[in-house]
Amino acid sequence: MHCHLLVPDLFWPGREFREIYRGLDAPALVRLVSKGRRRQAQTASLETWLCEQFSVERQQDWPVAPYSLLADGGEPGRHHWFRADPVHLKLEGGRLVLADSSTFSISQQEAESLSDSLNAHFSADSLTFYPLRPDRWYLRSETAPALETTELAAAAGRSIDTLLPRGGDAQIWRTRLNEVQMLLHGHAVNEERVNAGKVPINSVWLWGGGKLSDAVSAPFDAVRSRNPFAAGLAQAARLAARDLPDSAADWLRASASEGVNLIVLDRLRGAAQYGDAHGWREGMQQLERDWFAPLLEALRQERIGMLSLHALGPEGAFSAEVTRGDLRRFWRRVKPLADYA
Template identity: 40%
Template sequence: MQLHLVIPHAAWPDRDAEAEIVTGLALPALSWLIGRGAREKHLPLDFHTWLAQRYGLPSLPVAPLTLALDAPGEAPGYWLRADPVHLRANRDQLTLSDAAPLAIQPAEAAALAEALNGLLAEDGLRLIAPTPTRWYLHLPADPGLDTTPLHAVVGRDIHPALPRGPDALQWHRLLNELQMLLYAHPVNDARFEAGQPQINSLWLWGGGDWPLPATPEAPSDTVYTADPLVAALTAAGKGRVEPPARPGELAESGMLVLDQLADPAGYGDAHAWREAWLALERDWFAPLTERLRRGELEEVALTFPELGLAVETGTGARWRFWRGDRLPWAGA
């Protein structure tokens, strides 16, 4: 059995501070896998760019891909993700929190979507909120916007990442109107009274046509993941999606996406990021290394997209005792 582990966000966002942050981080099983394996350097890639290449797509139309999972019966046309977010004023910046810490309830999402549609309908737009955290905007045509993925803006100033394009100012005005509506909505009044962060804006990104003009190619018959985008890509490519079970319960070869580093990296929480590495070592790298040493696995492959590093470690690795252990930040 062969397993390919993909570990996105393995690079700390501030690369100048990375060496200090990883100092003293003990990951013996991962170090053994990398040190004993065949290492290959490639161009460091954002996770979404890596996914597009891996699934054989020229770009990654996130909105129509995840729409196929969240609301498969929706109308064809151009769709944008319009995810609910919280913006916080910080001196001369507006920093963004995604929906994960907002704990949005389905009833809140439905009420806000209904109110927003009253404004959006004037421009021929329609919003749906099939899940509390993933909302979608249907447009009559491609707006020609250059947008920034939500994960790239979390915890950061939004101004450099606002939509760009010929009609960008018109979209900025629309977003301001939506923000004013959200600010005055009873849902946010109740959240304020309860001490919860308000849902005070939408983040537009990931646009594309539905149905998809190109079909993804699943890189493996089975993909183990809890990431909705990876699940959507795999399903569109006719692959089988399975939840990431415990290492000892994996019975078939496949690709395994471990995204535990995403939130700490996005929010710049160095302590939580280090803790996530330790959890990956305990829950995944150590058990899989033991299975490889016992001959229960033929190969464990590792890919760190943002580090530009890929490693393949087979059963013969245990005999390469002359090769020292190596952490992923040491390069090839």
Template identity: 40%
Template sequence: MHLTLLVPGLLPEWSARLAPPPRAPALRRLLARGRWEAGTEPLDAELFRRFGWQGGSEPPVAAVSAAADGLDACTGWWLRADPVHLHADLHGVTLHPLDAAPPTPEEAEALASAFDRTYADEGLHLLTPAAGRWYLRLEAPVELSTTPLDAASGRDIHRLLPRGRDAAVWNGRMTEVQMLFYGEAVNIARESRHLPIVSGLWLWGGGAWPQRGLRAPAAGVYAAAPVARGLARAAGLALNPLPRGFDDWQRAAAGERSALVVLDALQPAAAAGDAGAWEAAVGALERDWFAPLTAALRRRTLRALTLASCGAGTLELRAGELWRFWRRAPAASRFAG
């Protein structure tokens, strides 16, 4: 069995400065013994690459995740229009996702109604099937080059706004939406409860449903991430739910020659720079995945491991290489033994 793990948020840049580093001896050993290749894509782009998508510079994240969220995404041209909080100060306007305090279904419905009243004459309707993933479905493509939400998180949006032939129109709409949402009753209520208001929408991930050209990246795919679920559907591949840990996965995957597992529990804390939450999530992955995985490599019931950090490199490790004590990859120093 060859197991591929995608673990976004495993090695955020700021984790190198933690003192002391979180204790994760099995993960430390895996990182130290493996062969590292520099450069990996963020999670969504990495998933599209592994599913064989070759359609252009920006993968159609919106259409694929919309399908995973229960929308009929097989026709039309889709944009993610995710709710965000924008903080303005003397240095610019910083974008913050609303992962910690997402809009409730009632708040989403109220803001979507306000949007629809304003833009219905232009044929635009805001779809809000999931707390942090909102969508626009267009009849025709638009020419926009956009920045994924994760890449914009915590940064000044000035240089990250959509670019391209249609950018002026859509950036104008984004500014209008900020003014529209600011005075809505749901935002006034959120502010009174000391919650970040829904300042606006972040547009990204535009494209149409991938009709052909995808392939299965492994015999089995196990994930909760919406893009992984949508890509599995587009590739005609059965998607398995994410198991609670390695042992449960190994039982579920019995007989498979290869598997792709997406472990995205670290991603929100890594993006937010929340060291406490990140360390707690590292501890849970160490207990549930990395420690039993290391034991399986030692017993050779697992033949090989690929671990992609989705941003800081990819590790390749075969069962017989765990004993190569002379290897000391720098990434291992992020964790204590």
């Protein structure tokens, strides 16, 4: 059995922050990286990596929306879709900084009330919002606009000044986003949220626009993930798509004969986006305990034949392929984890 382990933000963004690795106990991860056959990669985004693996071509964006819509139970058809996720924009030092739904809660009832108001306002423009999940909304457009957007993961925790939609139709859509913000600002749902001490949902973030591709394929037999985009791609490729188990031990018990598996571990993503060093270190320790150490032992026992570790980050990426034989290569010196960042 071959396990592909995809881990966004496995290394802290910024090579100069070596202190964050001090005292971080991750011997299994260090051994896998040091003994593996490493190669650098240019792909740093989770969404880009998944599209490339599933042979999905870039449209104006990587078409995240129609595939995550599929995983959320929607029917993309041949329409053009955007993700239009609810966000909170906060003024910090004269800049608007984006917080995504990982930093606040929103109910399905709130999501539907807000989107109903947006749909009433934009009905003449043939735009329809679908809040299929409280924190994942979709926007259907009857036409494909000349618009390039920024992935939500790249905008979370950052100023949006340079991240707004670009392209020939950008001005139209920026105007529409301003209308969204004005409509949400005085909405009864947000008044109730503010009175309850919660942050208002004062905008949506458009990203991942596109249509379903004609054909999707991948070198995997099964996908384990809590990421809706990965799940939707697996569904489109007619692969076994299952929820991520709590640990490698649980996965090994359930997947003894599933050939080539892709496992997406995005536990570290939110902490890295928001500069939460403590949360990132805690996440690393959890991954070491529940995934890296058991998978290293499974390699030693030949319960899996190969582990391919794919580390993604804003400053680059690499892959490391490890077999049981690689673990015995004594000339591949074990270095501190920070040296591989």
